[in-house]
Amino acid sequence: VMLSERDLPHVATTNYDFVIVGGGTAGNVVANRLTENPNFNVLVLEAGPSDAGVLALQVPFLCTTTTPQTLWDWNYTTVSQPGLNGALVGYPRGYVLGGTSSVNCLVYTRGSKADFDRYANFTGDEGWSWDNMLPYFKKSEKFTPPSDRHNTAGQFDPSVHGFDGLNSVSLPGAPTAIDDRFEAAIDQLGGEFTWNLDTNSGSPLGFGWSQAVIDGPSASRSSSSTGYLAREFLLRPNLHVLVNAQVSRVISERTRDGVPEFKTVEFRLNGGDTLFTASASKELILSAGATNTPQVLMNSGIGSASHLSEHGIPSIVDLPDVGENLFDHPIITLSWRVDSNMTYDDYKRNSALQDEALQTWKDTRQGVYANGISQHIGFVRVPDNSSIFVNATNPASGPGSPHFEIFVSNFLLGATPSEGNYLSISTILLTPGDNARGSVKLNSSDPFAIPLIDAGLLADDATDVALMREAVKSVLRLASAPAWGDYIIEAADSAQPGLNATDAQLDTFIRTNTRSAYHVVGTSSITRKGAEGGVVDPDFKLKKAAGLRIVDASVLPFVPAGHSQAATYALAERAADLIKATHSA
Numbered sequence: 056v057m058l059s060e061r062d063l064p065h066v067a068t069t070n071y072d073f074v075i076v077g078g079g080t081a082g083n084v085v086a087n088r089l090t091e092n093p094n095f096n097v098l099v100l101e102a103g104p105s106d107a108g109v110l111a112l113q114v115p116f117l118c119t120t121t122t123p124q125t126l127w128d129w130n131y132t133t134v135s136q137p138g139l140n141g142a143l144v145g146y147p148r149g150y151v152l153g154g155t156s157s158v159n160c161l162v163y164t165r166g167s168k169a170d171f172d173r174y175a176n177f178t179g180d181e182g183w184s185w186d187n188m189l190p191y192f193k194k195s196e197k198f199t200p201p202s203d204r205h206n207t208a209g210q211f212d213p214s215v216h217g218f219d220g221l222n223s224v225s226l227p228g229a230p231t232a233i234d235d236r237f238e239a240a241i242d243q244l245g246g247e248f249t250w251n252l253d254t255n256s257g258s259p260l261g262f263g264w265s266q267a268v269i270d271g272p273s274a275s276r277s278s279s280s281t282g283y284l285a286r287e288f289l290l291r292p293n294l295h296v297l298v299n300a301q302v303s304r305v306i307s308e309r310t311r312d313g314v315p316e317f318k319t320v321e322f323r324l325n326g327g328d329t330l331f332t333a334s335a336s337k338e339l340i341l342s343a344g345a346t347n348t349p350q351v352l353m354n355s356g357i358g359s360a361s362h363l364s365e366h367g368i369p370s371i372v373d374l375p376d377v378g379e380n381l382f383d384h385p386i387i388t389l390s391w392r393v394d395s396n397m398t399y400d401d402y403k404r405n406s407a408l409q410d411e412a413l414q415t416w417k418d419t420r421q422g423v424y425a426n427g428i429s430q431h432i433g434f435v436r437v438p439d440n441s442s443i444f445v446n447a448t449n450p451a452s453g454p455g456s457p458h459f460e461i462f463v464s465n466f467l468l469g470a471t472p473s474e475g476n477y478l479s480i481s482t483i484l485l486t487p488g489d490n491a492r493g494s495v496k497l498n499s500s501d502p503f504a505i506p507l508i509d510a511g512l513l514a515d516d517a518t519d520v521a522l523m524r525e526a527v528k529s530v531l532r533l534a535s536a537p538a539w540g541d542y543i544i545e546a547a548d549s550a551q552p553g554l555n556a557t558d559a560q561l562d563t564f565i566r567t568n569t570r571s572a573y574h575v576v577g578t579s580s581i582t583r584k585g586a587e588g589g590v591v592d593p594d595f596k597l598k599k600a601a602g603l604r605i606v607d608a609s610v611l612p613f614v615p616a617g618h619s620q621a622a623t624y625a626l627a628e629r630a631a632d633l634i635k636a637t638h639s640a
């Protein structure tokens with residue numbers, strides 16, 4: 056049931072079983088699974104508007120127009136990033152039902168087996184291991200045929216996918232003119248350029264077809280809103296969703312077992328001055344995402360007592376790690392002007408073509424607009440005997456886990472030039488070093504003020520730039536394959552280094568051009584039960600408190616070696632099972 060302003064008196068007097076803060080990627084998973092039990096009455100409070108009927112959020116190819124600086128974006132900017140020559144970096148986050156899954160660029164990657172086995176080791180909870188999380192990846196996933204219905208045999212491994220879940224995934228929905236060239240390049244190069252049937256099996260090393268959260272038959276974005284809050288679920292009488300409702304804080308009115316118990320949330324509607332409350336008899340679930348969950352915690356007196364005192368906020372639960380330990384992925388894109396008129400660049404600047412592509416998408420669910428940003432993706436591990444690791448710890452999560460990702464786009468990924476056709480190859484540093492940790496801090500005692508975000512990009516001097524250099528060299532090797540010989544004309548930016556560039560030239564390029572891939576995690580990190588640091592226990596429960604769990608990407612103690620949404624869906628599925636088990640009696 057979608058609620059509106061006129062339901063507020065009812066919201067204030069209802070004793071919900073669960074109140075979920077944030078109708079984003081993770082929040083909607085929990086809302087859906089808990090309301091499978093008709094006895095659980097659930098309220099979701101989402102700060103942003105509804106996503107219903109917004110074409111830009113539905114058409115896959117329009118994903119690059121949903122952020123930054125739009126109505127569906129929190130429109131954040133980081134503080135100055137020393138690793139990027141002091142740049143202030145745009146930092147989008149979804150501000151809409153479905154959260155960041157409604158605005159992201161659709162890439163579906165899970166990370167490696169070693170990532171999850173490291174979570175299990177670090178948290179002392181085997182439930183976080185790859186073998187125990189794979190069923191949750193599958194539970195969330197609905198692998199669908201691609202929109203063009205091409206034969207996908209040999210393009211993915213069905214045994215590692217789910218076909219009955221609520222988040223749709225598919226292979227590219229329209230062929231591009233570079234597909235064959237890319238395949239030829241991999242065949243020609245060898246070395247790190249090997250084939251991998253399915254990079255989402257837990258063993259991601261090698262290259263293969265990209266998978267995206269696109270529902271093939273409708274050629275539409277699959278978000279946590281379109282999937283987990285689909286019409287049939289919104290008809291449940293026990294599921295209540297209120298949009299434009301921004302939570303300021305969670306409130307504790309009593310203690311339980313000697314610790315503060317949180318049962319009530321405070322929020323405003325439509326940016327107004329009046330504060331309303333809603334209460335849960337069983338649990339509050341904080342799913343406001345890796346930038347906003349720590350902000351809501353700190354507004355509530357949960358965090359570093361000394362930081363909170365700077366803003367006059369009384370300490371209720373002293374947890375110094377709230378907002379700390381932020382891990383993000385640095386990304387850099389290299390681009391070339393190409394001898395072709397078959398790239399997608401014209402679709403990014405010619406409004407007549409855009410109208411045509413949109414009409415084709417509406418009429419047939421085919422064509423350019425059915426595709427996301429990439430056709431092929433791959434993962435590379437720097438050899439263990441690399442000189443980078445002589446004096447520095449190898450930051451990979453374990454054996455078989457990559458250091459960087461490479462993906463290929465049939466257009467210039469970034470600001471579109473007014474003319475020309477382009478190829479872009481992007482690389483993401485998947486393993487930021489131990490010192491590349493940023494933070495989220497309060498900037499004001501106003502609970503609705505924008506927080507201070509430090510993304511920690513390229514902040515670890517021991518490994519970050521050295522590994523990024525290897526990643527850029529790998530991209531340059533890929534672009535030098537004979538298959539591109541009569542295709543690539545020249546670098547789009549004359550400052551872009553070539554294969555014979557010195558390390559100093561590469562470093563300058565890297566520090567100048569690296570930006571965030573927006574895979575923010577860690578700010579409400581899980582640690583072992585009873586551990587000194589951390590914010591939540593392995594079962595998502597806030598430490599030193601009762602009645603509150605955190606379920607979103609902020610709980611991951613390290614960033615996975617892949618884009619972060621698949622892991623977020625899987626962890627939310629697991630959390631929902633744990634919450635149900637707690638209240639099964």
Ligand SMILES: Cc1cc2nc3c(=O)[nH]c(=O)nc-3n(C[C@H](O)[C@H](O)[C@H](O)COP(=O)(O)OP(=O)(O)OC[C@H]3O[C@@H](n4cnc5c(N)ncnc54)[C@H](O)[C@@H]3O)c2cc1C
Nearest residue numbers: 077079080081102154155159160161162302344608618620
């Ligand atoms: C531009 C961009 C592109 C990306 N591309 C990819 C990609 O291609 N593939 C991939 O795997 N990952 C991608 N990511 C990352 C991925 O989408 C996120 O890691 C993931 O969706 C985070 O899920 P979450 O549940 O933690 O947070 P979110 O999905 O952000 O959910 C948080 C929700 O809480 C709401 N909220 C916040 N504060 C409050 C409050 N005070 N009161 C009420 N509600 C509140 C928000 O509006 C939001 O709806 C991308 C991220 C960005 C920003």
